[in-house]
Amino acid sequence: MLIGAHVSPAGGPANAVERGVERGCRSIQIFNQSPRQWKPTVYDDEKVAAYHEAFAASDVDALLIHAVYLLNFASEDKAILEKSLASLTASLRAGAALGAVGVVLHPGSALKESEGCALHLEDTAGAGGTLGRTFEELTTMIEGAGGGKRLGACLDSCHLLASGYDIRTPEGLSDVVDEFDRIVGIDRLGSLHVNDSMTKLGSNVDRHANLGAGELGRKGIGAFLSEPRFEGLPCVFEGPGASGKAVDRADIDNAFKLRKQGLKARGG
């Protein structure tokens, strides 16, 4: 499993690789534009080349780009719809230029099929009737968007628990992954977010906790990080982070430790 962190790309995406290396990451996730602003960032050739050079020289093996939260494809407002499309297109282009595993999107409604870079629809906690809180809804959206090969899913451990999937034990998680496979198809699973949850099973409230310090606990996070069908996928901790500011090296070290404990608990 490619454990990693959400990091800042300030100064260019090569710096994001550097921040990943500093934290001992095997994967990184970035916003390719300011998360609360519309203006898309376009990386020039120099920045892209610097990124590829840094990436090749590092132990980071996967990049995810998180689309900004403003995107709303269910909006009735044409201007918002147009800005959403322009922003997502820019993210997909950046993803293609940087060789990202995928662009992760909190789903709104039907989308056009992506080009050049995979698009991973993330499961949600289900607050306020948001789409994507069940595997049935994820598959409906993937099929509604054309069902192409580049459309996939990103599963977030915190959102799974908050939306009512009991993944607190290896057995519980295994059943949930079986269900995902039956409804969406395991081949669609492109990326993972590992976050603990401050809120209880089925709360429909999305509040991330540090790994092992929430309702999933050390056992639940260990199970998630050692699930055999998740092997090889990028798995990013998004925060808050033990320092209270950002995800640090200590958080990633903790993630690797919890994975080890998870593997041991499975008899591995």
Ligand SMILES: [Zn+2]
């Ligand atoms: Zn997430």
Ligand SMILES: [Zn+2]
């Ligand atoms: Zn979340």
